[in-house]
Amino acid sequence: MTTLPSHAQIVVIGGGIIGCSTAYHLARDHKADVILLEQGTLTSGSTWHAAGLVGQLRSSASITRVLKYSVDLYKGLEAETGLATGWKMTGCLRLATNQDRWTEFRRLATTAGSFGMDMHLISPEEVKRMWPLMNVDDLVGASWLPTDGQASPSDITQSLARGARMHGAKIVENVRVTGFEMKDGRILKVKTTLGDIACEKVVNCAGQWARQVGAMAGINVPLQPVKHQYIITERLDGLSTDAPTIRDPDRLTYFKEEVGGLVMGGYEPNPQPWTTGDVPDEWAFRLFDDDFDHFEQHMVQAIERIPALEKAGVKQMINGPESFTPDGNFILGVAPECKNMFVGAGFNAFGIASGGGAGWVLAQWVVDGEAPLDLWVVDIRRFAGMHRDRQWVLDRTLEAYGKHYTIGFPHEEYQSGRPRLVSPLYDRLKGHGAVFGSKLGWERPNWFAPAGTEGRDVYSMGRQNWFDAVGQExxxxxxxxxxFDQSSFAKYEMSGPDAATVLDLICANDVT
Ligand SMILES: Cc1cc2nc3c(=O)[nH]c(=O)nc-3n(C[C@H](O)[C@H](O)[C@H](O)COP(=O)(O)OP(=O)(O)OC[C@H]3O[C@@H](n4cnc5c(N)ncnc54)[C@H](O)[C@@H]3O)c2cc1C
Structure with a gap:
């Protein structure tokens, strides 16, 4: 029978790509005494059924750097561990069918350039040459990132696990974490089905179970499992095995070559959540029933893009759960409610793309106690009390899922779960034409619509409709x-003999 050590410096919970990558980096870069515990077998959560697209570009510079690190790692992992990862640098085509999307790509190309990434903007004719089966009639153009690619999610994870073991990490399967022994807001011991392990730090990489594993230590991990589907088709005549992956965001779909056929999935505006209760412990290697009715919306769009799909047989449909978050970004860092529990979860269907880099930064964070880059957009501390409200998290997460591929307009606001917190002046401000934005649940006037104009944001990539009104104000x-109504702003109370002097120093005006 497997026995656990009585002590480990760091316990990683979860043997998906994130846990294995974190254990690998803790062992390789920091020579840490680390043990990874997995309740089933490695990859049995969300990792095994991922489609395997690995893209690098996000709107945040730091997250793009994290994803770029993943690609650099995956390229060389097989040579280090001897286990193949299925990594293929096919490149990725992102398609634009309207001017706003094209503007978004032009801006992204500038961002990509600033990271030394070679992103090109190409014409519909060039797209057709690279991907002859594609209908390009509605395209304005496409972006082409040659260093994106695809990989086998299970193989990368097994390769990372082997690498972790080679650098001294222990990995134990079929052991479930059942609770924590705590004192003064710290975890002293991890309780498991095979006994307790005393430890200094815990890393919660439990995927869609991370919320309930966090709750055992009193911490809030606001994520929501949502059903995500894709199909794998029979072979398509004329499809090259090194065809670039495609993202067709205006049609909400993505494509990847697999064994001569296509993987095709998408992000529908009407997503289907899974449970808002606890995720069952026994969910290893399981899927939901195929739901072709719900998937049809993607099928219609995909056939218009790749007409050959109409006659292609569907070999398999995958309908699996993945954890999504209320703002579409993943969750990393040390939980404010517990001094020694770190979290790496909520990967919003880009956990394979993020895995290598997320493990790298999280390992560094665990060891140093602070993030190695500006990772605020993914930092668990960005959440507040309202993120404990399951219904609110559900509503906002479904809205965020539906925006996964929509154009990211500047100053765009979410609509769900509002108004959540309002100041006593809310109605009066509204009566004066206030158009509100939402900041951590607080309704805050963004601008005031002049009499006779519509009090509503009209998004665009250029000047938006608030421009003149804000200018006048x-x-x-x-x-x-x-x-100004500052009810929504944080208030600090400063006290002590030098409080006034310090405030005079840091404030623009004299306080005293
Ligand atoms: C249909 C589908 C397609 C996808 N396609 C892509 C894609 O193309 N590209 C991409 O980048 N991402 C994709 N994803 C997302 C990707 O699969 C996930 O983001 C990623 O696998 C998350 O990894 P993880 O390690 O966080 O979670 P998991 O793989 O779920 O791992 C968590 C592990 O923790 C274990 N665990 C939980 N509780 C405990 C406990 N109490 N004790 C011990 N162990 C525990 C679980 O058994 C599980 O193995 C897709 C997801 C879906 C559903």
Whole structure:
């Protein structure tokens, strides 16, 4: 029978790609005494059924750096561990069918360039040459990132696990974490089905179970499992085995070559959540029933893009759960409620693309106690009390899922779960034409619509409809006077003999 050590410096919970990558980096880069515990067998959570697209570009510079690290790692992992990863650098084509999307790509190309990534903007004719089966009639153009690719999610994870073991990590399967022994907001021991392990730090990489594993230590991990589907087709005549992956965001779909056929999936505006209760412990290697009715919306769009799909047989449909979050970003870092539990979860269907890099930064964070890059967009501390409300998290997460591929307009606001928190002046401000934005649940006036105009944001990539109204307000405050409702802002109380001196120093005006 397997026995566990009585002590380990760091316990990693979860043997999906994130746990294995974190254990690998803790062992390789930090020579840490680390043990990874998996309740089933490695990859049996969300990892085994991922489609395996590995893209690198996100709107945040740091996250793009994290994803770029993944690609650099996957390229060389087989040579290090001897286990293949299925990595293929096919490149990725992102298609634009309208000017707003094209503007988004032009901006992304500039961002990519600033990271030394070679992203090109190409014409529909060039797309057709690279992907002859594609209908390009509606395209304005496409972006082409040659270093994106695809991989086998299970193989990468097994390769990372072998690498972790080679660098001294222990990995134990078929052992479930059942609770924690805690003192003064710290975990002293991890309780498992095979006994207790005393430890200094715990890393919660339990995928869609991370919420309930966190709850055992009193921490909130606001994620929501959502059903995500894709199909794998029979072979398509004329499809090259090194065809680039495709993202067709205006049609909400993605494609990847697999054994001469296509993997095709998408992000529908009407996603289907799974449970808001606890995820069952016994869910190893399981899927939901195929749901072709719900998937049809993607099929219609995909056939218009790749007409050969209409006659292609569907070999398999995958309908699996994945954890999504209320803002579409994953969750990393040390939980505010517990000093020694770190989290790496909620990967919003880009956990394979993120896995290598997320494990790298999380391992560094665990060892140093602080993030190695500006990772605020994924930091668990960005959440607040309202993120403990399961219904609110569900509603907002489904909205975020539906926006996965929509154009990211500047200043775009979410609509679900609002209004959540309002100041006593809310109705009066509204009566004066306030158009509100939402900041951590608080409704805050973004601008005031002049009488006779519509009080609603109209998004665009250029000047938006608030521009003149904000200009007038700004002018008025500068030349005359204005009153700001600051109810939604954090309030700090400073006390002590030098409080006034310090405030005078840091504030623009004299406080005393
Ligand atoms: C249909 C589908 C397609 C996808 N396609 C892509 C894609 O193309 N590209 C991409 O980048 N991403 C994709 N993803 C997302 C990707 O699969 C996930 O983001 C990734 O696998 C998450 O990895 P993880 O390690 O966080 O979670 P998991 O793989 O779920 O691992 C968590 C592990 O923790 C274990 N665990 C839980 N509780 C305990 C406990 N109490 N004790 C011990 N162990 C425990 C579980 O058994 C599980 O093995 C897709 C997801 C789906 C559903």
């Amino acid at each position: 700004h002018h008025h405050v500068r030349e005359a006077v204005g009153i």
